[in-house]
Amino acid sequence: MTDYRYGNNNEGHVSVSEWIITALVMAIPLVNLVMPFVWAFGTGTKKSKANFFKAQIILALVGVLLWFLLGSAMLGSFRRIPVGVQL
Numbered sequence: 605m606t607d608y609r610y611g612n613n614n615e616g617h618v619s620v621s622e623w624i625i626t627a628l629v630m631a632i633p634l635v636n637l638v639m640p641f642v643w644a645f646g647t648g649t650k651k652s653k654a655n656f657f658k659a660q661i662i663l664a665l666v667g668v669l670l671w672f673l674l675g676s677a678m679l680g681s682f683r684r685i686p687v688g689v690q691l
Contacts, residue, residue: 618653626653 626643630636643649644657 614648614650616650618650622653 629639640657640660644654644661646654
């Protein structure tokens, strides 16, 4: 059971207004690249919000990795087409 008497409010739920503010902050260019790391690994962020942004960072990294893998596979397949062949 969580004890809220000592000001540890990191275990509570994230309110709708806090999610709206989060969405507005994430709509700002370049800030949206920094704030997920602040919310995921910084102190003072509620646990559910920190876990959400940790998952977002992991999914973004997987997406970038897949993008590089599929992009390099496509570029590699283009190199196999002989120069004189018309498609």
